[in-house]
Amino acid sequence: MSQNPCARIACTLALFRGVSERRVGTATRAARLVSLRSGDALVRRGGPLPGLCVLAAGSLKLSVSARARDERVLGLVAAGESFGEAAALRAVPAPFDAIAVSDAEVLAIPVDAVRLLLRRDTAFARNLLDRLAAEILRLLEGIEAGMLQRAPQRLASYLCTLAGADGAGERRVSLPVSKTVVAGMLGVKKETLSRLLRDLSDRRLIAVSRREITILDRARLEGAR
């Protein structure tokens, strides 16, 4: 087993599943760990991405802002997940802001090492393709949600996503991040989010207690307008 702490972390990640320890060791030889405090930016849009990034610990949000004060959260990254694959492969500047929403540790693997591994390792290529494809699907869903659905529908479908697949009955979910971040993710103002949550609880579709939300009537929530 490699002594390199970066390699030890990388070996546990989905992106390196099926890749030999030796190759993971080589790929992460020049990798570095970046420690972030909550609120720190790993990178801002247009800045140099430190490579293909994997969140070793903590949580992080990715966002774009087409205009000042119009932030749009692309997604939240949880520990063990990678991000920035597409930009790293294409060697372009960061297409998003990456901001820690809790204390976090990011493993950054330099682009050259990623490309070299992609030339040599089938399992890595396959994992990377899966990640890129999943990301495309997520972006398409985001575009569709932004273009076509209205804010109440976006909130309702977000809550249903949090609740998971199994349907009927009461279900309690808790918002994984602050309401401000959730509002950004849904592309609405924080006040709008609060109003929408109030509307839904007035209609007895949900009950809200801070970040804890109980879904009272999933069927009607799914059809909420």
Added chain:
Amino acid sequence: MKAAMHLVKGVLDKLPLLEGVSADAVRELATQSAVVRSARGEVIVRRGERVPGVYAIAFGSVKTRLPRPPGSEVVLGLLGAGTTFGKTAVMLGAPSQLDVVALGDTMLVAIRASCVLAMIERNLRFARNLALALAERNQALLAELETGKLPSAQRLAAYLESIAEPAAEPGRFAARLAVSKTLVAARLGIKKETLSRLLREFASDGLIEVSGRTIAIRDVDALKRIAASAPGASAPA
């Protein structure tokens, strides 16, 4: 049969996705491919349906759209000869997120999904080409997500800049609309009249010169400034 095989191989040989991939591998993909012909307006792939494979456009063009009631579709992309679609759905083994519709008489080659997946396992060059293609798509969709909410003048400026190519004279650029203005308008999510008005405004400001579908770009820097401009400064002064 032999003629069809020849045709398929000819199309695959020219595909950027297969650049640098060994002749043997291309031949193998060709044996697992079929020619598909679509007439104008025909839906080649429907949202929610399984995609039989990766499609390569031999000639003609297609649009990809998020399906909505007629008249309010959202066109996400316009693809021409030499490009491919269906890669994401094949990778994920998932149904298509998009409708793909032929814009004119179009000939395609469909490479069977199982063969594409098997080739990823065996041919690293193919896997790498596919990864780069998906990364490019990622970047384009991210840009779409970002510009989706911009005022229409900024969207048009960004679009023109993205399709502009260097013209014969050094320092000059030209953009050629590959499709009708109605479609470009749908692509940008604006009304056709708005597109026409914006093109007129850009022209009278000396930014562009429109002649049919060809747009000579006179001031690419000004266009870039509009594309990146702050709210309130969206309309060219």
